[in-house]
Amino acid sequence: MSNALEFRDLTLGYDRHPAVLSLCGTIAEGSLTAVVGPNGAGKSTVLKGVTGNLRPIAGQIDFGELSRDDIAYLPQQSEVDRSFPIAVADLVAMGLWREIGGFSGLRAAHRVRVAAAISSVGLEGFEKRPIGTLSGGQIQRALFARLLLQDARLVLLDEPFTAVDMKTVADLLGVIRRWHGEGRTVLAVLHDFDTVRAHFPRTLMLARELVAHGPTSQVLTAENQFRARQMCEACSGPPHTCGRHAA
């Protein structure tokens, strides 16, 4: 099995303050990986690095055969303006952007796919509702439907289950399993270790630096969790700058 992603001594950060230090590792094509770690461990930062929106301070990410267009990214929920008067179906249809671009119209075949995506996240009947009338869980379902339409080889999910009800989590985990079954690579930032143990074969634990990466049962040990907390506490003092840290 080839690699979808390879992190090579990757350092990422904001304004020269690193949030992730010297990360090395590979994400296999078709793997289903959870990214876990304490708050401020750089989990979201890694996903932003993979989307290409954040340039590495040092090191690099090798994308193998993947291009930018093969990557779909679901950021933390707050980014969607839920007061914007757009219908659920229109929001979901934007997942087709790479096929229809900014200007060409939706064909009948596209509409069928939009309807199918909406029904596979359990939102039938909500097509014409403005997104402002949806609950947090329903919004998340709609965003998953949009991801389905993006038809991406690599799916990045940043805390997709925060503030989402149990039933929605179960249904959306079904969508993730479906992606896994279709051979897509999935990388998800998660907090709930029970969910990770039950559904994610592989785990990458971060505490700014890599703590452990491998089969979930070997990564999510009490010892690793303790170490991760310690590492994060150690680095929560005055922030490093890149040059000084290297010295």
Added chain:
Amino acid sequence: MMWEFLIQPLADFSFMRRALLGCIAISVGATPVGVFLMLRRMSLTGDAMAHAILPGAAVGFLIAGLSLGAMTVGGLIAGMTVALLAGFVTRVTALREDASLAAFYLISLAVGVLIVSTRGSNVDLMHVLFGTVLALDDDAMILLCSIASISVFALAVLYRPLVLECADPQFLRSVSRLSAMTHFAFLALVVLNLVAGFHALGTLMAVGIMILPAAAARFWVPSIGAMITVSVAIAILSSLSGLLLSYHFSLPSGPAIILGAGFAYVLSLVFGPVGGLAARAFPSRYLET
């Protein structure tokens, strides 16, 4: 009676017909832009840009007198300069967009008032600030109608990127490189429509016909397409009623038109079914909508 009040002024005087056509052109062009301004939480940006246009128009006035072309070009240059500078400062420094825009438009406004008041008479200042909707000549009509056409066409082309830029900018950036282009094209449309508006309504009032009908429409319909249609209709009705009131009661026409739109806004605020005061106070009556 109704005939005399509503139709007679338009039937008798060509300046009234011209004023109405000019206002319709502005309503069709500027109001949809205003809907997007409102939805992007940039309503006050429109106001700032309107002030920023002043020095350009003033310089145009200094060079060529009350020349339509010179004032239009000057206004466009000043407006675009402020928009680009503010965007640039936001991207390269720690200052946020509202603060950098405020800084530049205030500088720009001061320069404009300085130029107009040192070199022109008070009448000229009034012309620039309050417009001359009752004295639109052929060139001005052609300009207003051209800008309205360009604006509608550009919005039709930009519609999808613009909607997505408002609703979920991060997603737009993740799938396309159109984000920055969309933002600046939209700002250009704002400036273009404000320049059109200032010929008729003046720099201070031009932004009113953009924002007030858009804010009113928000209370009537839940979807963006319908919102644009309703806001244009409100803008045209406000223009008509404002012109008629200014004719019958000898009021200045620019403020009368904007007050018409303001009246529509207050009515919508109270009675609008989508989140209006009455709908909030008596929710059961509106459950079916």
